[in-house]
Amino acid sequence: MSLPIVASLWIGGSLSFLERVCLKSFVDHGHRTILYTYGKVAGVPEGVEVLDANRIFPNDNYIRHAKSGSPAVHADAFRYRMIELQNVIWIDADILCMQPWDFRDQWVFGWEKPGKLVCNAVLGLPRFSKTLKKLNALCETEYPIPPWAPPEEKARLEAAAQAGRPVHVSELEWGVWGPSALTHFLNETGEMQHVLPQMAFYPISFRDRRDLLVPGDVIDAQLDAGCYGVHLWNRRLRRRIVTHENGVPHPDSFLGRALARHGIDTADHPIPDVPPGQVLTEREEAALHAAPRPSSSAPAGRPSAARAIPAAGAPDPSKLASQNPNVTARRPAALAALPVTEWKQSADYQRAIDELEGRTGNITGWLTPPEEPVKNDNILIVTSMKNEAPFILEWIAYHLGIGATHFLVYTNDCTDNTNAILDRLQALGHVTRKPNPWDPASGKKPQHEALNDAVKQDCYRQADWVLTIDVDEFVNIHVGDGTFADLFRAANYPNVISFTWKFFGNRGVHAYEDRPVTEQFTACAPEFIPKPRLGWGFKSMVHSSAPYARIGVHRPLGIEEEDAGKVRWVNGSGRAMPDQLLTNNGWRSTKRSLGYRLATLNHYVLRSTESFLVKRERGRINHTEHDQGLDYWTRRNYATETDDRIVARHALMRPHLDAFLADDTLRGLHADAVAWHKARIAYLKDQPDYRQLFDDLRDPDRPDALFIDKSTEELQQDPEEAEDAKAEDAKARAPSPTPERRLTPAAPLPSAQAVSVPASALDAPADARWDEGRAFAHARGGFHWEGPDNALMFVPNSKRLVVTFDNIHVTRAEGPRWPWGFDVLFNKMGASVLGVMGSQRNWFRHDFVHDSFEALAAQGFFERFDQVLFYGASMGGFGALTYQRLCPGANVLAIAPQSTMRAETLPDEDRWRWTQKLDWSARYEDAAGHLDTAGRVWVIGDPYFRPDYDQIVRLMGDNVTWLRTPFMGHQLPNAFLTMGMLKDLLYGAMEGTLDAPTFYRLFRARRDLPRFQHDLLMHAEERGKLRSALRICEYTLKKRDAGNIKRTRDRLKEELAAQGTRAAAE
């Protein structure tokens, strides 16, 4: 049976990856897929046929919803007309196909809200359907009075019509031609009897739509074999992907995996960033493009599709994401006037960051010029310190140099002369030092306490700007002369600026020297490090005009929504920050908000190896309970790039530093600090544990932090446990091959000898081919029972057991015999194995097998294992499905299995005729009807191979998932082996995680099986689908050079050409 044709309509714009993956999913499941469009649409995935929508519904009276501007009303009318004219199933472009739609009936629709609403996102109706007639009749009138409207509404519409002012469809409630009409007419005609359950197309409710983006199997766990498609709620989801996922769904989310499964690249066709409800009418669009545009960047005419990345980052004004009145598409004039110090990193990272800047530049704007002059005179830096004495002068001098005017420093528990230095600087008028009011017993954090206190200080109140950074953080400004003033100018005078961290690593600087840190350490991370998430942390400076409730370590907090219009917040590229940042309290840059072009926050978190010992002893300011050990170092030691732009700014620092050192007191204090630091280093290096740490840190083989990827939030982990895990990690991450995946080993099993042999077993060895396995089993504390034609071999290994059954091919194998799949199951997966073998192809029809399983069950054998999987193919599948009933809760993986070979039950089964001589009257003659007690059962088989189909349909049940392998026939295990997916199947089944999406993803590999390619080709030709056949040839030839395929391709081309000529002649 050929699958139905599916078709959709796309109005406006190019397709994003969301529509692409949905349409592609139908193509990939074997559906002929059609997309109707008005005019040219970019991004149509391969395999989808594009047809002119005017051929169904001419565009001359195109209708948009008045309130929303949505074309959905038109799309409603379109689909009813389309299915009246053609044998197709309508699909919205946000339905993801999950399996072939081999419906028996031509009624194809499902509950969105069971018993209440049938959605029309999927709609198939027979062309003679009464519902269809009524829907089309309804759409004939543009002034409908919906029969299902509530009485008052009906009365209102009727009155309006009477009065000669009928209400147009575009002014009615949303969806008057849509789901409510469909639901009404289905009920009226009785065709509702054909409705499919919610699981069929709308298993994920609107409320749960965000789960589609959550990593893990939260969605898959909700789907079952009755799920044919998943409605993705595109209109809302696309917005969320832009605002919360940086435009790219997590690769391990349901959607992310769908993208991978169907080979859709998100980068090629990003989601255009248009705020919700901002679908523009044609008039508005025209007005927009007629408006004058910024002269510097305006390309002529309409900007092309979203994929173009203007290097200059000139956003299309119509695409600006921000609602903020202070945001514009116009670049600040000063930005063009001021020089920007460029920096180049390794090519790949440079490309990534350029693309990112380009992409954000396309959607974020710049600040408008301020309405009145802004006072930027007093710039206060607030910080907390503990034992930082030798590093203070450089830090203060540098920031004075670039424009800071005062420092508010909170100190706690200093044992070096930090306090004395600060006090001297206070005397010189640069610093206000306060003891940190933090109470160690309070459970609060010192830095937070300091900030809470800071707001009460005069210097804070007087400041125009407040910047909270630490003494290892340096603001490096790349625009103009490198001063705050230049940055303010370049960004059109913002009131919040966030600087993103750049980690500066150690790069072999082991000894402490009294030289500027900013000069000694120029090795750093590349700018594109979205993970670890720490890498893009930012710190902010906040102007007194910014509306916020309190200052946080990273950013202003508590911005009220009504104040959003007063916020002028830019990132390190001087670009407006996304609106949602105002309320989401984020403290890390994202792919949407990252900007490094104008300023970087250089973070010298490690400094020299020797200094790190002191730092470790001190503990971190804000995370006092954390240990700053080897792992802390490893995760921050980024040194693959070099950025010495700050050295060029030393000219700004030098006069201040010189002035400090010209002050006798300060010079003396600094010398003391250096001496103290050196002494501390010497002392610590004498301590065995610190000595060890010092040696470890200098290990030249330690990988750069860049190569230690760990997405988990380090700060949220239990420090001790995390420490161990990370040390392990650090070792494991060294470039060694990935270790073989193994099941958790477990405590040794209770001796297997405790199981007693069933009476029907033979005493003597039955088959010489079993000798080797028998010896192995006995040596490993297992058992080996033998009957006349069968044997059960058990070898304990872990708490997971796989019961594996022979198929007819292996029974005939020569030489020593092992259970089917033994090597993978036992050696690779580390499972305990119970192999059920045959020396004859007897479908296990012997009392010995029945007795053995009953004996094992009776003696609680299966209960010793945490998990049990019954596994087999064909005859083995019969075994797995049949005997699992003795181990309730076990999972079953049966490949192309039989349910029974009993002729009375399945008279059409004419394979393996000799099986009729076996005894099918005794126990365990039929697997069907005994699957209720199993855990999850996966049956894999070809729905188009009739003998297997007839066997498998008998097995269906709630806990049974049929994974379909169309056109693969019966010989599946070999195909799976060739495709390299057998092992993944086994893992999935063992762990219970196997599901349809995973399977079909793995199963895509079949496209490269020659056998499959031939079958598909033959099938296409038989059905006269020459174009499909040609596509199959082209695909195959891309993968391999095959003479016969080439010949077929040439022949097909000729035939098609001949057809074309014929058609043209007619």
Next chain:
Amino acid sequence: MAGTKLIITCMKNEGPFILEWLAYHRSIGFDDFLVFTNDCDDGTVELLDCLAGHGLLTRMDNPYLQVEGAPNPQKGALAYAGGLDQVAAAEQILVSDVDEYVNIHAGDGTLDALWTAVGAEVDNISMQWRLFGSSDVDSYRDRWVTEQFDHCAPKFCPSPVQAWAVKTLIRTTGGKWPCGRFKQLGVHRPIEPGRGATRHTKWVDGCGRPVQDKFLEAGWRFGTHSYGYDLVTLNHYAVRSAESFVVKRDRGRVNHVTHDQGLAYWLRMNINMERDDSIRRHLPRARAEYARILGLRGVKTRHAAAAKAHRAKIRALLAREDMAAFYAEITSPRMKLLSRHLNLLTRGQMDAGPESVPEEVFDRIERVPDLMAG
């Protein structure tokens, strides 16, 4: 000994189409055929008699003129057949025509598979027609009907009323009459129920579901509640090629001699809205049987003669001005287009013929992409 599996049929000038039909139905399990002929002049009788000589069937002249009160040849023949030993010896009986093919989807496509699928206790299976249109084939060729024509009516096709007519396969073992618990063979189903027949007869539709109670009493077609083809379809090639249809029109319908098979009939019955080639899976078996029969002495030449006569008839008819015009009309692009969109016509337009179809309908359908071509 088990009884025969018999098809009873009436023919008038069906010569070129007999062999395929016979071979096909033999290949799925029918083993006896009773053919009544009337007024043939195209070699039908000669071919049938030759086949009868090889023991494949029984041919009789249609005795309808002798049967009292018989309204038409088919009913007369059936009334007569009820008294024949050949019919009494049958275990299964189907009254069918040479343009109907029993297309069994269950199991391997044989009668046995069908009975297995519906269950041992079932007496009657009413198989629903699926109307097959001309599939845009204009010219007659001596090729298999089952291969040439795969365009058909939609599964759900409540209009025209003929679309869902049934023919009934009867298992006779349940009662004392030749057709089981019913006294008389009917065209579509056994009629005149004996005592208790409606209570005791197990009667299912083409999906294996019990028919509705009222159908047990009477009825010759299904409605929206029991339509369906899960287990079996009766493929009904009512029009075949346009050329063959011209011959058919000239011949008159066996059962409705007075009706004109004109444009309206073509419009109603030539339905090309979907494709169904499910019968193809049975053809290899049928082909083997066809080859065997064709190899029997005298068959090949008589079949060729029938085909030749058919061609000659076509030529003669198309030489007539009125027939040529009719042929041009039914092969016109507009008629072909309409045959794909019959759902857009009202019942009135359907009965009145293509002239009554308004221009807007053509405007709409002319530009619609034809997806059936593949």
